[in-house]
Structures are given as C-alpha cells and as structure tokens.
Amino acid sequence: MREGYDGTGPGAITPDGCAVELYTRLPVGDEPDVIAAAVPAGAHILELGSGVGRVTHALLERGFTVTAVDESTEMLAHVRGARTICGPIEDLDLGERFDVVMLASFLVHNGDVEVSRGMLRACARHVAESGCVLIQREGGDYHANVPRERVDPSGFTVRIASSEPVGDGVHSVRAEYVFPDAAWTQTFLARPLTKEQFEQALAEAGLEVDAYLTPDGMWVRAVPVA
Numbered sequence: 001m002r003e004g005y006d007g008t009g010p011g012a013i014t015p016d017g018c019a020v021e022l023y024t025r026l027p028v029g030d031e032p033d034v035i036a037a038a039v040p041a042g043a044h045i046l047e048l049g050s051g052v053g054r055v056t057h058a059l060l061e062r063g064f065t066v067t068a069v070d071e072s073t074e075m076l077a078h079v080r081g082a083r084t085i086c087g088p089i090e091d092l093d094l095g096e097r098f099d100v101v102m103l104a105s106f107l108v109h110n111g112d113v114e115v116s117r118g119m120l121r122a123c124a125r126h127v128a129e130s131g132c133v134l135i136q137r138e139g140g141d142y143h144a145n146v147p148r149e150r151v152d153p154s155g156f157t158v159r160i161a162s163s164e165p166v167g168d169g170v171h172s173v174r175a176e177y178v179f180p181d182a183a184w185t186q187t188f189l190a191r192p193l194t195k196e197q198f199e200q201a202l203a204e205a206g207l208e209v210d211a212y213l214t215p216d217g218m219w220v221r222a223v224p225v226a
C-alpha cells in the first residue's frame with residue numbers, strides 16, 4: 001500500500017486503495033465520448049492507470065488500439081483485447097511512442113509531488129512528436145464541495161465523505177461506494193492544482209495545453225512543447 005492510501009471492502013485492494021471488484025461494477029460514463037472527440041480515429045492509446053478496463057473496453061469497441069498500464073495485476077487480469085503492462089506509471093519506459101497517452105482518473109493529483117511529476121514525464125516520454133496527451137484533472141470544487149454524494153441510476157451511491165488538509169498542500173480524501181450488497185471505501189492523498197499550477201507542472205515535463213476539452217476544464221489535451 002502506498003503511504004497515505006488505503007481501502008476497505010471485499011476483494012483485492014490496489015496500492016492506491018482502489019477495490020478491484022468495485023471497478024468491475026462501475027459503469028463507464030462519458031469518458032469515451034470525450035476521448036473519441038479529441039483524438040484521431042483508430043489511434044493507438046497508451047492508457048495509464050487503466051484499472052480493470054472500464055474505459056479501455058469502450059475505447060476498443062470504438063476501434064482504438066489500447067495499451068493498458070497499471071501497477072495492479074489483479075486489475076489488469078480483467079482487461080480484455082488490449083496489451084497490458086504492469087508497473088508504476090512514473091517508472092514506465094517502454095521505448096515506444098504512441099499517438100495518444102492518457103492519464104485519467106485524477107492521477108495527476110497524486111499526493112506525492114514526485115510521483116505526479118514522474119507521471120507527467122512518463123506521458124511526455126511516450127507521446128509521439130505529433131501526438132497528444134489527454135489528462136483528466138479535478139473540477140474546481142472537488143475539495144470544497146464536501147461532503148457530496150451521487151446516486152447512480154444503476155443503484156449505488158458514491159460519496160466523497162471528507163477532504164482534510166494534511167499539510168504541504170495535500171488533502172486526505174475519503175470516498176465511499178455503497179451498493180445494496182457491498183460497500184467499499186478508498187482513502188487517498190490528493191494535491192489540488194490551480195490551472196496555473198497544473199500548466200506549470202505540464203511545462204516542467206515538456207508539455208503544454210493544446211485545449212481544455214470540457215467546459216468544466218477537467219479534460220485537457222496537451223502536446224509536447226515544440
């Protein structure tokens with residue numbers, strides 16, 4: 001388990017506190033639509049932190065090729081139809097370049113600034129010169145609008161129960177997922193980044209914003225600095 005990260009509930013838990021069975025149950029949202037609108041059809045996508053393939057599988061159905069990376073073998077065991085690579089994103093060095101590198105699920109906000117920087121450097125190391133990096137960042141009220149919850153139409157509740165500052169600009173966040181027959185929690189460290197701080201972090205990795213793809217600014221397309 002990574003320090004400051006934890007998870008409870010049935011089944012395997014990843015080093016960042018995610019429950020594998022939970023992710024097999026979570027439906028895919030609008031992520032594939034956002035991604036498909038932002039990248040060339042049929043692109044080869046390097047998906048960093050793919051989990052069980054919740055988004056991967058929808059991308060494959062749309063005709064993309066995906067290489068899925070995760071540090072959890074238990075997560076990757078559920079991925080079908082994509083090449084899988086197990087290991088920490090921040091250390092990834094495949095010696096290959098991809099049309100698209102994707103860092104979703106707010107991973108860029110990792111509580112350890114060196115891990116976050118390492119992830120962005122891994123994005124830059126693997127993106128083709130003419131390719132792009134898709135990043136999903138937190139919404140502006142992620143840590144302010146707490147507690148909050150959403151009842152999914154399929155019958156489970158997601159709750160961000162708390163977000164407490166723990167020093168050095170880092171928050172400890174507790175998320176709860178309640179299904180009729182099971183419940184999971186995840187505790188993780190997140191570093192909120194203003195737009196300026198986010199763009200500065202990109203610049204340090206040799207990347208720059210090409211477009212904010214959604215009105216809430218959460219999905220970003222970045223490109224290598226020429």
Ligand SMILES: C[S@@+](CC[C@H](N)C(=O)[O-])C[C@H]1O[C@@H](n2cnc3c(N)ncnc32)[C@H](O)[C@@H]1O
Binds near residue numbers: 023052105
């Ligand atoms: C919140 S889950 C999201 C999974 C998937 N992106 C989705 O949306 O369904 C985060 C995933 O990223 C993986 N992960 C987190 N930090 C990682 C790191 N530093 N290196 C490799 N995998 C990581 C976890 O193991 C987990 O499977």
